[in-house]
Amino acid sequence: MTCTEAREQLTAYLDGELEGERGSAVRGHLRACEACRQAATDEAALRDGLRVLPPVDPPASLWAGVQARLAQAEVADAERPAWRRALARWWLARPQLGLGALALAAIVLVIAWRVRHREAPLQQVASPLLLPLPLQAPAPAPASIDVSDELAAAAARETASYAATVVELSADAEHERAYWSDDHKQQFDTHVAELKKQIAAATDGRPRQKAYRALIRYLQRAATRDDVALAGSVH
Amino acid sequence: MWRVLLILCASAAPVLAQPAQPAKDSSVVERSRVEVAPAGQPFKQLQIDNPLGDVRIEGYDGTAIRIETHKHAPDEDTLDRLRVSLVPNPDGTVRITTSADKTRESKPVAASAVRIDLVIRAPRNAKVDASVIAGKLELEGMDAGGELDAASGPISVKNVSGEVWTHSVSGATSLVQVFGSVDAAAISADVDLDTIGGERLVASVNRGRIAGRRVRARDIELTTTEGKILLEAEAALHGRLVITSLRGDVDVRLRRHGPTVVRGFGTKVDLGAPMHQLPGGWMTSSFGEGIEPAVVELRSRYGFVQFVAID
Numbered sequence: 279m280t281c282t283e284a285r286e287q288l289t290a291y292l293d294g295e296l297e298g299e300r301g302s303a304v305r306g307h308l309r310a311c312e313a314c315r316q317a318a319t320d321e322a323a324l325r326d327g328l329r330v331l332p333p334v335d336p337p338a339s340l341w342a343g344v345q346a347r348l349a350q351a352e353v354a355d356a357e358r359p360a361w362r363r364a365l366a367r368w369w370l371a372r373p374q375l376g377l378g379a380l381a382l383a384a385i386v387l388v389i390a391w392r393v394r395h396r397e398a399p400l401q402q403v404a405s406p407l408l409l410p411l412p413l414q415a416p417a418p419a420p421a422s423i424d425v426s427d428e429l430a431a432a433a434a435r436e437t438a439s440y441a442a443t444v445v446e447l448s449a450d451a452e453h454e455r456a457y458w459s460d461d462h463k464q465q466f467d468t469h470v471a472e473l474k475k476q477i478a479a480a481t482d483g484r485p486r487q488k489a490y491r492a493l494i495r496y497l498q499r500a501a502t503r504d505d506v507a508l509a510g511s512v513h
Numbered sequence: 514m515w516r517v518l519l520i521l522c523a524s525a526a527p528v529l530a531q532p533a534q535p536a537k538d539s540s541v542v543e544r545s546r547v548e549v550a551p552a553g554q555p556f557k558q559l560q561i562d563n564p565l566g567d568v569r570i571e572g573y574d575g576t577a578i579r580i581e582t583h584k585h586a587p588d589e590d591t592l593d594r595l596r597v598s599l600v601p602n603p604d605g606t607v608r609i610t611t612s613a614d615k616t617r618e619s620k621p622v623a624a625s626a627v628r629i630d631l632v633i634r635a636p637r638n639a640k641v642d643a644s645v646i647a648g649k650l651e652l653e654g655m656d657a658g659g660e661l662d663a664a665s666g667p668i669s670v671k672n673v674s675g676e677v678w679t680h681s682v683s684g685a686t687s688l689v690q691v692f693g694s695v696d697a698a699a700i701s702a703d704v705d706l707d708t709i710g711g712e713r714l715v716a717s718v719n720r721g722r723i724a725g726r727r728v729r730a731r732d733i734e735l736t737t738t739e740g741k742i743l744l745e746a747e748a749a750l751h752g753r754l755v756i757t758s759l760r761g762d763v764d765v766r767l768r769r770h771g772p773t774v775v776r777g778f779g780t781k782v783d784l785g786a787p788m789h790q791l792p793g794g795w796m797t798s799s800f801g802e803g804i805e806p807a808v809v810e811l812r813s814r815y816g817f818v819q820f821v822a823i824d
Contacts (some may be wrong), residue, residue, distance in 0.1 A: 436664040
Protein backbone atom coordinates (compact mmCIF):
# COMPACT_ATOMS: atom_id res chain seq x y z
CA MET A 279 0.00 0.00 0.00
CA THR A 280 1.34 3.45 -0.92
CA CYS A 281 1.21 6.53 1.28
CA THR A 282 -1.38 8.09 -1.04
CA GLU A 283 -3.66 5.06 -0.76
CA ALA A 284 -3.21 4.96 3.02
CA ARG A 285 -4.02 8.67 3.38
CA GLU A 286 -7.14 8.28 1.23
CA GLN A 287 -8.44 5.60 3.60
CA LEU A 288 -7.24 7.22 6.82
CA THR A 289 -10.55 8.86 7.68
CA ALA A 290 -12.48 5.63 7.20
CA TYR A 291 -9.84 3.78 9.24
CA LEU A 292 -10.08 6.22 12.15
CA ASP A 293 -13.87 5.97 11.99
CA GLY A 294 -13.59 2.19 12.36
CA GLU A 295 -15.18 1.69 8.96
CA LEU A 296 -12.50 -0.52 7.46
CA GLU A 297 -12.81 -4.17 8.14
CA GLY A 298 -10.75 -7.26 7.43
CA GLU A 299 -7.89 -6.89 4.99
CA ARG A 300 -8.54 -3.24 4.24
CA GLY A 301 -8.15 -2.24 7.89
CA SER A 302 -5.20 -4.56 8.29
CA ALA A 303 -3.47 -3.07 5.24
CA VAL A 304 -3.84 0.49 6.53
CA ARG A 305 -2.72 -0.61 10.00
CA GLY A 306 0.30 -2.34 8.56
CA HIS A 307 1.22 0.72 6.52
CA LEU A 308 0.85 2.99 9.58
CA ARG A 309 3.11 0.70 11.52
CA ALA A 310 5.84 0.95 8.93
CA CYS A 311 5.46 4.58 7.78
CA GLU A 312 6.24 7.21 10.36
CA ALA A 313 4.90 10.11 8.26
CA CYS A 314 1.50 8.47 7.77
CA ARG A 315 1.41 7.43 11.42
CA GLN A 316 2.00 11.04 12.40
CA ALA A 317 -0.74 12.14 9.98
CA ALA A 318 -3.12 9.61 11.57
CA THR A 319 -2.27 10.79 15.08
CA ASP A 320 -2.69 14.43 14.08
CA GLU A 321 -6.03 13.77 12.46
CA ALA A 322 -7.31 11.80 15.44
CA ALA A 323 -6.18 14.54 17.82
CA LEU A 324 -7.72 17.25 15.65
CA ARG A 325 -11.07 15.48 15.43
CA ASP A 326 -11.15 14.86 19.15
CA GLY A 327 -10.16 18.46 19.81
CA LEU A 328 -12.96 19.74 17.57
CA ARG A 329 -15.48 17.52 19.28
CA VAL A 330 -14.87 19.11 22.65
CA LEU A 331 -14.91 22.77 21.64
CA PRO A 332 -17.64 24.63 23.55
CA PRO A 333 -20.90 25.32 21.68
CA VAL A 334 -21.53 28.88 20.60
CA ASP A 335 -24.93 30.51 19.94
CA PRO A 336 -25.06 32.44 16.65
CA PRO A 337 -25.16 36.18 17.29
CA ALA A 338 -28.52 37.94 17.03
CA SER A 339 -27.07 40.15 14.30
CA LEU A 340 -26.72 37.12 12.00
CA TRP A 341 -30.48 36.42 11.94
CA ALA A 342 -31.22 40.12 11.57
CA GLY A 343 -28.92 40.17 8.52
CA VAL A 344 -30.72 37.21 6.95
CA GLN A 345 -34.10 38.86 7.46
CA ALA A 346 -32.82 42.11 5.98
CA ARG A 347 -31.60 40.29 2.84
CA LEU A 348 -34.96 38.51 2.42
CA ALA A 349 -36.75 41.84 2.72
CA GLN A 350 -34.42 43.37 0.09
CA ALA A 351 -35.12 40.48 -2.29
CA GLU A 352 -38.89 40.94 -1.86
CA VAL A 353 -38.62 44.66 -2.52
CA ALA A 354 -36.53 44.04 -5.65
CA ASP A 355 -39.08 41.50 -6.88
CA ALA A 356 -41.95 43.93 -6.32
CA GLU A 357 -40.12 46.64 -8.25
CA ARG A 358 -39.68 44.47 -11.36
CA PRO A 359 -41.96 45.24 -14.36
CA ALA A 360 -45.19 43.23 -14.52
CA TRP A 361 -44.25 41.49 -17.82
CA ARG A 362 -41.06 40.08 -16.28
CA ARG A 363 -42.92 38.68 -13.29
CA ALA A 364 -45.51 37.11 -15.67
CA LEU A 365 -42.75 35.59 -17.81
CA ALA A 366 -41.12 34.09 -14.76
CA ARG A 367 -44.42 32.51 -13.64
CA TRP A 368 -45.05 31.09 -17.15
CA TRP A 369 -41.55 29.67 -17.36
CA LEU A 370 -41.92 27.83 -14.08
CA ALA A 371 -45.37 26.53 -14.94
CA ARG A 372 -44.43 24.94 -18.29
CA PRO A 373 -45.42 21.24 -18.10
CA GLN A 374 -42.39 20.03 -20.07
CA LEU A 375 -40.10 21.65 -17.57
CA GLY A 376 -42.11 20.16 -14.75
CA LEU A 377 -41.71 16.67 -16.20
CA GLY A 378 -38.00 17.26 -16.76
CA ALA A 379 -37.57 18.37 -13.17
CA LEU A 380 -39.47 15.28 -12.02
CA ALA A 381 -37.20 12.99 -14.05
CA LEU A 382 -34.09 14.72 -12.75
CA ALA A 383 -35.29 14.37 -9.16
CA ALA A 384 -35.94 10.65 -9.73
CA ILE A 385 -32.39 10.16 -11.07
CA VAL A 386 -30.91 12.00 -8.09
CA LEU A 387 -32.97 9.89 -5.68
CA VAL A 388 -31.83 6.63 -7.32
CA ILE A 389 -28.16 7.66 -7.16
CA ALA A 390 -28.48 8.78 -3.54
CA TRP A 391 -30.20 5.51 -2.60
CA ARG A 392 -27.46 3.44 -4.23
CA VAL A 393 -24.66 5.41 -2.62
CA ARG A 394 -26.33 5.14 0.79
CA HIS A 395 -26.88 1.43 0.34
CA ARG A 396 -23.23 0.86 -0.55
CA GLU A 397 -21.97 2.73 2.53
CA ALA A 398 -24.40 1.24 5.01
CA PRO A 399 -22.61 -2.09 5.72
CA LEU A 400 -19.29 -0.30 6.31
CA GLN A 401 -20.79 1.94 8.97
CA GLN A 402 -21.99 -1.07 10.94
CA VAL A 403 -18.44 -2.44 11.38
CA ALA A 404 -16.16 -0.79 13.94
CA SER A 405 -12.56 -1.89 14.41
CA PRO A 406 -12.02 -3.50 17.81
CA LEU A 407 -8.77 -1.53 18.06
CA LEU A 408 -10.66 1.72 18.30
CA LEU A 409 -11.47 1.74 21.97
CA PRO A 410 -14.70 3.42 23.00
CA LEU A 411 -13.23 6.58 24.43
CA PRO A 412 -15.35 9.08 26.33
CA LEU A 413 -15.83 11.96 23.93
CA GLN A 414 -18.36 14.76 23.93
CA ALA A 415 -20.81 15.44 21.12
CA PRO A 416 -19.53 17.52 18.17
CA ALA A 417 -20.09 21.22 18.54
CA PRO A 418 -19.77 24.11 16.10
CA ALA A 419 -16.60 26.17 16.24
CA PRO A 420 -16.90 29.47 18.08
CA ALA A 421 -17.05 32.68 16.08
CA SER A 422 -14.39 34.51 18.11
CA ILE A 423 -12.08 32.61 20.43
CA ASP A 424 -11.15 34.04 23.79
CA VAL A 425 -8.25 32.95 25.98
CA SER A 426 -10.69 31.19 28.34
CA ASP A 427 -12.09 29.13 25.42
CA GLU A 428 -8.57 28.36 24.22
CA LEU A 429 -7.54 27.08 27.64
CA ALA A 430 -10.56 24.77 27.76
CA ALA A 431 -9.73 23.54 24.26
CA ALA A 432 -6.06 23.04 25.20
CA ALA A 433 -7.01 20.73 28.05
CA ALA A 434 -9.30 18.82 25.69
CA ARG A 435 -6.50 18.58 23.12
CA GLU A 436 -4.18 17.14 25.77
CA THR A 437 -6.74 14.48 26.58
CA ALA A 438 -7.25 13.85 22.86
CA SER A 439 -3.49 13.28 22.43
CA TYR A 440 -3.63 10.62 25.12
CA ALA A 441 -6.66 9.05 23.42
CA ALA A 442 -4.84 9.00 20.06
CA THR A 443 -1.83 7.36 21.69
CA VAL A 444 -4.08 4.68 23.15
CA VAL A 445 -5.39 3.93 19.65
CA GLU A 446 -1.85 3.72 18.29
CA LEU A 447 -0.54 1.49 21.09
CA SER A 448 -3.63 -0.71 20.93
CA ALA A 449 -2.69 -1.49 17.34
CA ASP A 450 0.86 -2.36 18.42
CA ALA A 451 -0.35 -4.53 21.29
CA GLU A 452 -2.83 -6.23 18.99
CA HIS A 453 0.04 -7.12 16.67
CA GLU A 454 2.09 -8.56 19.54
CA ARG A 455 -0.93 -10.50 20.71
CA ALA A 456 -0.17 -13.18 18.14
CA TYR A 457 2.82 -14.23 20.27
CA TRP A 458 0.92 -14.52 23.57
CA SER A 459 -0.60 -17.53 25.23
CA ASP A 460 -4.36 -17.70 25.72
CA ASP A 461 -3.94 -16.96 29.42
CA HIS A 462 -1.96 -13.82 28.66
CA LYS A 463 -4.53 -12.71 26.13
CA GLN A 464 -7.29 -13.12 28.67
CA GLN A 465 -5.36 -11.29 31.39
CA PHE A 466 -4.56 -8.51 28.95
CA ASP A 467 -8.19 -8.10 27.89
CA THR A 468 -9.41 -8.08 31.48
CA HIS A 469 -6.85 -5.52 32.57
CA VAL A 470 -7.43 -3.25 29.56
CA ALA A 471 -11.18 -3.40 30.16
CA GLU A 472 -10.62 -2.39 33.78
CA LEU A 473 -8.37 0.53 32.81
CA LYS A 474 -10.90 1.68 30.21
CA LYS A 475 -13.60 1.61 32.86
CA GLN A 476 -11.44 3.86 35.00
CA ILE A 477 -11.05 6.29 32.09
CA ALA A 478 -14.79 6.40 31.56
CA ALA A 479 -15.43 6.91 35.27
CA ALA A 480 -12.82 9.66 35.69
CA THR A 481 -13.88 13.28 35.55
CA ASP A 482 -12.68 15.49 32.68
CA GLY A 483 -9.26 17.07 32.87
CA ARG A 484 -6.39 15.80 34.99
CA PRO A 485 -8.16 12.76 36.51
CA ARG A 486 -9.08 11.45 33.06
CA GLN A 487 -5.58 12.17 31.74
CA LYS A 488 -4.12 10.24 34.66
CA ALA A 489 -6.36 7.28 33.85
CA TYR A 490 -5.26 7.47 30.21
CA ARG A 491 -1.61 7.46 31.26
CA ALA A 492 -2.11 4.24 33.20
CA LEU A 493 -3.60 2.58 30.12
CA ILE A 494 -0.85 3.96 27.86
CA ARG A 495 1.88 2.59 30.08
CA TYR A 496 0.21 -0.78 30.29
CA LEU A 497 -0.27 -1.01 26.52
CA GLN A 498 3.30 0.09 25.94
CA ARG A 499 4.62 -2.59 28.24
CA ALA A 500 2.42 -5.18 26.61
CA ALA A 501 3.66 -4.15 23.16
CA THR A 502 7.35 -4.09 24.03
CA ARG A 503 7.88 -7.10 26.27
CA ASP A 504 7.51 -10.84 26.09
CA ASP A 505 7.14 -11.52 29.76
CA VAL A 506 5.31 -8.39 30.78
CA ALA A 507 3.34 -8.90 33.96
CA LEU A 508 0.14 -8.60 32.04
CA ALA A 509 -2.11 -8.56 35.06
CA GLY A 510 0.37 -6.65 37.18
CA SER A 511 0.04 -3.20 38.61
CA VAL A 512 0.90 -0.10 36.65
CA HIS A 513 2.45 2.91 38.27
CA MET B 514 -7.19 33.18 62.43
CA TRP B 515 -3.80 32.67 60.78
CA ARG B 516 -5.56 31.72 57.57
CA VAL B 517 -7.35 35.05 57.52
CA LEU B 518 -4.04 36.79 58.03
CA LEU B 519 -2.51 34.92 55.13
CA ILE B 520 -5.38 35.79 52.81
CA LEU B 521 -5.07 39.42 53.85
CA CYS B 522 -1.38 39.22 53.10
CA ALA B 523 -2.13 37.77 49.69
CA SER B 524 -4.70 40.47 49.06
CA ALA B 525 -1.98 43.03 49.57
CA ALA B 526 -0.46 42.03 46.24
CA PRO B 527 -1.77 45.06 44.33
CA VAL B 528 -0.20 47.32 46.93
CA LEU B 529 3.16 45.73 46.33
CA ALA B 530 2.63 45.62 42.61
CA GLN B 531 4.50 48.00 40.42
CA PRO B 532 2.26 50.28 38.37
CA ALA B 533 1.36 48.87 34.99
CA GLN B 534 3.62 50.24 32.34
CA PRO B 535 3.65 49.88 28.57
CA ALA B 536 6.34 47.57 27.25
CA LYS B 537 8.33 48.01 24.06
CA ASP B 538 5.85 45.88 22.09
CA SER B 539 2.96 48.11 23.19
CA SER B 540 1.72 45.51 25.69
CA VAL B 541 1.34 46.25 29.38
CA VAL B 542 3.27 44.41 32.06
CA GLU B 543 2.60 44.10 35.76
CA ARG B 544 5.08 42.68 38.23
CA SER B 545 4.13 41.92 41.79
CA ARG B 546 5.64 40.14 44.74
CA VAL B 547 3.86 38.46 47.63
CA GLU B 548 5.30 36.76 50.69
CA VAL B 549 3.18 34.41 52.75
CA ALA B 550 4.51 33.39 56.15
CA PRO B 551 3.17 30.35 57.97
CA ALA B 552 1.28 31.35 61.06
CA GLY B 553 0.83 27.83 62.40
CA GLN B 554 2.36 24.66 61.05
CA PRO B 555 4.96 24.90 58.25
CA PHE B 556 3.98 24.67 54.61
CA LYS B 557 3.96 21.04 53.54
CA GLN B 558 2.68 21.14 49.99
CA LEU B 559 2.36 23.55 47.07
CA GLN B 560 -0.28 22.99 44.42
CA ILE B 561 0.32 25.21 41.41
CA ASP B 562 -1.77 25.35 38.26
CA ASN B 563 -0.70 27.95 35.71
CA PRO B 564 -2.20 27.37 32.26
CA LEU B 565 -1.10 30.86 31.14
CA GLY B 566 2.69 30.74 31.28
CA ASP B 567 5.86 29.52 32.98
CA VAL B 568 6.32 28.25 36.52
CA ARG B 569 9.65 28.15 38.28
CA ILE B 570 9.87 26.78 41.82
CA GLU B 571 13.10 27.22 43.76
CA GLY B 572 13.72 25.73 47.16
CA TYR B 573 15.35 27.82 49.87
CA ASP B 574 16.04 27.53 53.57
CA GLY B 575 13.32 29.88 54.78
CA THR B 576 9.80 29.08 55.95
CA ALA B 577 7.73 31.59 53.94
CA ILE B 578 6.56 31.28 50.34
CA ARG B 579 7.58 34.13 48.04
CA ILE B 580 5.69 34.51 44.80
CA GLU B 581 6.81 36.78 42.01
CA THR B 582 4.19 37.31 39.33
CA HIS B 583 4.76 38.72 35.84
CA LYS B 584 1.59 39.49 33.92
CA HIS B 585 1.60 40.51 30.26
CA ALA B 586 -1.47 41.73 28.36
CA PRO B 587 -2.19 43.88 25.29
CA ASP B 588 -4.04 46.55 27.30
CA GLU B 589 -5.08 47.56 30.81
CA ASP B 590 -8.56 46.05 30.55
CA THR B 591 -7.18 42.66 29.60
CA LEU B 592 -4.53 42.91 32.30
CA ASP B 593 -7.34 43.31 34.84
CA ARG B 594 -8.80 39.99 33.67
CA LEU B 595 -5.63 38.08 34.59
CA ARG B 596 -5.92 36.64 38.07
CA VAL B 597 -3.55 34.87 40.43
CA SER B 598 -5.31 33.22 43.32
CA LEU B 599 -3.51 32.12 46.43
CA VAL B 600 -5.30 29.96 48.97
CA PRO B 601 -3.41 28.69 52.03
CA ASN B 602 -5.16 25.89 53.90
CA PRO B 603 -4.83 24.99 57.59
CA ASP B 604 -3.37 21.58 56.70
CA GLY B 605 -0.20 23.24 55.38
CA THR B 606 -1.18 23.14 51.69
CA VAL B 607 -0.97 26.27 49.58
CA ARG B 608 -2.86 26.40 46.29
CA ILE B 609 -1.80 28.89 43.61
CA THR B 610 -3.85 29.11 40.41
CA THR B 611 -4.01 31.52 37.52
CA SER B 612 -6.95 32.31 35.24
CA ALA B 613 -8.33 34.82 32.77
CA ASP B 614 -11.73 36.07 33.91
CA LYS B 615 -14.43 36.31 31.30
CA THR B 616 -17.40 38.66 31.53
CA ARG B 617 -20.02 39.69 28.99
CA GLU B 618 -18.30 43.02 28.57
CA SER B 619 -14.79 41.65 28.09
CA LYS B 620 -13.64 41.61 24.48
CA PRO B 621 -12.12 38.35 23.23
CA VAL B 622 -8.36 38.12 23.48
CA ALA B 623 -6.14 35.33 22.14
CA ALA B 624 -4.19 33.16 24.58
CA SER B 625 -0.98 34.11 22.78
CA ALA B 626 -1.57 37.77 23.71
CA VAL B 627 -1.62 37.22 27.46
CA ARG B 628 0.78 35.61 29.86
CA ILE B 629 1.35 35.03 33.56
CA ASP B 630 4.76 33.78 34.66
CA LEU B 631 5.33 32.70 38.24
CA VAL B 632 8.61 32.44 40.12
CA ILE B 633 8.06 30.84 43.49
CA ARG B 634 10.56 30.44 46.30
CA ALA B 635 9.39 27.80 48.72
CA PRO B 636 10.72 25.96 51.77
CA ARG B 637 12.86 23.05 50.57
CA ASN B 638 10.87 20.44 52.42
CA ALA B 639 7.54 21.30 50.78
CA LYS B 640 6.23 18.85 48.21
CA VAL B 641 5.29 20.37 44.85
CA ASP B 642 2.40 19.50 42.58
CA ALA B 643 2.52 21.78 39.53
CA SER B 644 1.01 21.90 36.07
CA VAL B 645 1.32 24.10 32.98
CA ILE B 646 0.09 23.87 29.41
CA ALA B 647 2.60 25.44 27.03
CA GLY B 648 4.83 27.20 29.53
CA LYS B 649 8.13 26.07 30.97
CA LEU B 650 7.94 24.15 34.25
CA GLU B 651 11.07 24.18 36.42
CA LEU B 652 11.71 22.68 39.82
CA GLU B 653 15.03 23.25 41.53
CA GLY B 654 16.59 22.75 44.93
CA MET B 655 13.69 20.97 46.63
CA ASP B 656 13.92 18.06 49.08
CA ALA B 657 10.46 16.49 49.06
CA GLY B 658 10.05 15.78 45.35
CA GLY B 659 6.85 16.46 43.48
CA GLU B 660 4.60 15.79 40.55
CA LEU B 661 4.95 17.93 37.42
CA ASP B 662 2.58 17.95 34.48
CA ALA B 663 2.94 19.79 31.15
CA ALA B 664 1.10 19.56 27.86
CA SER B 665 3.57 21.03 25.37
CA GLY B 666 5.93 22.97 27.62
CA PRO B 667 9.32 21.61 28.68
CA ILE B 668 9.87 20.21 32.17
CA SER B 669 13.15 20.72 33.97
CA VAL B 670 14.02 19.21 37.34
CA LYS B 671 17.38 19.97 38.91
CA ASN B 672 18.95 19.18 42.24
CA VAL B 673 15.86 17.64 43.78
CA SER B 674 15.47 14.89 46.37
CA GLY B 675 12.43 12.75 47.03
CA GLU B 676 10.04 11.02 44.70
CA VAL B 677 9.56 12.81 41.38
CA TRP B 678 6.84 12.17 38.80
CA THR B 679 6.75 14.01 35.49
CA HIS B 680 4.21 13.74 32.68
CA SER B 681 4.37 15.51 29.36
CA VAL B 682 2.58 15.19 26.06
CA SER B 683 5.02 16.94 23.74
CA GLY B 684 7.42 18.92 25.92
CA ALA B 685 10.98 17.71 26.48
CA THR B 686 11.74 16.47 29.99
CA SER B 687 15.11 16.93 31.68
CA LEU B 688 15.99 15.54 35.10
CA VAL B 689 19.40 16.40 36.48
CA GLN B 690 20.74 15.51 39.93
CA VAL B 691 17.65 13.82 41.24
CA PHE B 692 18.10 11.69 44.33
CA GLY B 693 15.02 9.60 44.87
CA SER B 694 12.68 7.46 42.86
CA VAL B 695 11.79 8.88 39.46
CA ASP B 696 8.85 8.21 37.18
CA ALA B 697 8.98 10.18 33.90
CA ALA B 698 6.47 9.73 31.10
CA ALA B 699 6.18 11.52 27.76
CA ILE B 700 4.11 10.90 24.67
CA SER B 701 5.99 12.64 21.85
CA ALA B 702 9.12 14.13 23.38
CA ASP B 703 12.60 13.23 24.58
CA VAL B 704 13.48 12.43 28.17
CA ASP B 705 17.00 13.25 29.38
CA LEU B 706 18.31 11.86 32.64
CA ASP B 707 21.60 12.97 34.16
CA THR B 708 22.91 11.97 37.58
CA ILE B 709 19.95 10.07 38.95
CA GLY B 710 20.24 8.03 42.12
CA GLY B 711 17.38 6.34 43.84
CA GLU B 712 15.67 3.09 44.52
CA ARG B 713 13.61 3.06 41.35
CA LEU B 714 13.76 4.78 37.94
CA VAL B 715 10.91 4.36 35.48
CA ALA B 716 10.76 6.30 32.22
CA SER B 717 8.52 5.74 29.24
CA VAL B 718 8.22 7.56 25.93
CA ASN B 719 5.98 6.70 23.04
CA ARG B 720 7.68 8.66 20.30
CA GLY B 721 10.99 10.12 21.40
CA ARG B 722 14.37 9.24 22.84
CA ILE B 723 15.42 8.37 26.35
CA ALA B 724 19.01 9.28 27.16
CA GLY B 725 20.46 8.62 30.58
CA ARG B 726 23.91 9.03 32.00
CA ARG B 727 25.36 8.68 35.47
CA VAL B 728 22.27 6.74 36.44
CA ARG B 729 22.24 4.50 39.47
CA ALA B 730 19.11 2.84 40.77
CA ARG B 731 18.35 -0.63 42.04
CA ASP B 732 15.40 -0.98 39.73
CA ILE B 733 15.56 0.66 36.30
CA GLU B 734 12.83 0.37 33.73
CA LEU B 735 13.05 2.37 30.48
CA THR B 736 10.58 1.89 27.63
CA THR B 737 10.04 3.51 24.24
CA THR B 738 7.81 2.59 21.36
CA GLU B 739 9.59 4.50 18.59
CA GLY B 740 12.74 6.15 19.93
CA LYS B 741 16.25 5.11 20.84
CA ILE B 742 17.33 4.36 24.38
CA LEU B 743 20.88 5.33 25.35
CA LEU B 744 21.89 4.54 28.90
CA GLU B 745 25.10 4.87 30.81
CA ALA B 746 24.41 3.42 34.21
CA GLU B 747 25.93 1.87 37.26
CA ALA B 748 24.51 -1.47 38.35
CA ALA B 749 23.48 -1.71 41.95
CA LEU B 750 24.21 -4.99 43.67
CA HIS B 751 21.38 -7.43 42.89
CA GLY B 752 19.82 -4.69 40.78
CA ARG B 753 17.43 -5.10 37.86
CA LEU B 754 17.48 -3.21 34.57
CA VAL B 755 14.74 -3.70 32.00
CA ILE B 756 15.32 -1.61 28.89
CA THR B 757 12.82 -2.25 26.12
CA SER B 758 11.74 -0.66 22.87
CA LEU B 759 9.43 -1.75 20.11
CA ARG B 760 11.15 -0.07 17.14
CA GLY B 761 14.05 1.89 18.65
CA ASP B 762 17.64 0.79 19.20
CA VAL B 763 18.83 0.00 22.69
CA ASP B 764 22.38 0.94 23.68
CA VAL B 765 23.48 0.34 27.28
CA ARG B 766 26.86 0.86 28.94
CA LEU B 767 26.91 -0.53 32.43
CA ARG B 768 29.50 -0.10 35.15
CA ARG B 769 29.09 -3.21 37.23
CA HIS B 770 30.08 -3.92 40.83
CA GLY B 771 29.26 -7.59 41.04
CA PRO B 772 28.05 -10.55 39.03
CA THR B 773 25.74 -9.56 36.21
CA VAL B 774 23.60 -11.57 33.82
CA VAL B 775 22.50 -9.92 30.58
CA ARG B 776 19.74 -11.10 28.26
CA GLY B 777 19.19 -9.49 24.87
CA PHE B 778 16.63 -9.74 22.10
CA GLY B 779 16.64 -7.71 18.88
CA THR B 780 17.12 -7.82 15.13
CA LYS B 781 20.84 -7.66 15.95
CA VAL B 782 22.25 -8.30 19.41
CA ASP B 783 25.74 -7.49 20.65
CA LEU B 784 26.29 -8.08 24.36
CA GLY B 785 30.02 -7.32 24.27
CA ALA B 786 30.98 -10.87 25.32
CA PRO B 787 30.48 -14.46 24.14
CA MET B 788 26.75 -15.12 23.95
CA HIS B 789 24.60 -18.20 24.43
CA GLN B 790 21.29 -18.66 22.74
CA LEU B 791 18.13 -19.03 24.83
CA PRO B 792 14.68 -20.20 23.74
CA GLY B 793 12.58 -17.62 21.92
CA GLY B 794 15.50 -15.95 20.15
CA TRP B 795 17.05 -14.45 23.29
CA MET B 796 20.83 -14.21 23.73
CA THR B 797 22.58 -14.17 27.08
CA SER B 798 25.99 -13.36 28.56
CA SER B 799 27.31 -13.49 32.10
CA PHE B 800 29.85 -11.17 33.69
CA GLY B 801 31.51 -12.32 36.93
CA GLU B 802 30.31 -15.10 39.18
CA GLY B 803 28.31 -15.14 42.35
CA ILE B 804 24.89 -15.59 43.82
CA GLU B 805 22.01 -13.16 43.18
CA PRO B 806 23.55 -11.37 40.20
CA ALA B 807 22.28 -8.11 38.84
CA VAL B 808 19.90 -8.85 35.97
CA VAL B 809 19.84 -6.83 32.77
CA GLU B 810 17.14 -7.39 30.17
CA LEU B 811 17.42 -5.57 26.84
CA ARG B 812 14.84 -5.96 24.13
CA SER B 813 13.92 -4.31 20.86
CA ARG B 814 11.61 -6.17 18.52
CA TYR B 815 12.59 -4.20 15.42
CA GLY B 816 15.83 -2.49 16.53
CA PHE B 817 19.43 -3.25 17.45
CA VAL B 818 20.53 -4.13 20.97
CA GLN B 819 24.02 -3.31 22.17
CA PHE B 820 25.52 -3.77 25.61
CA VAL B 821 28.94 -2.95 27.01
CA ALA B 822 30.02 -3.89 30.53
CA ILE B 823 32.61 -1.67 32.19
CA ASP B 824 34.43 -3.23 35.12
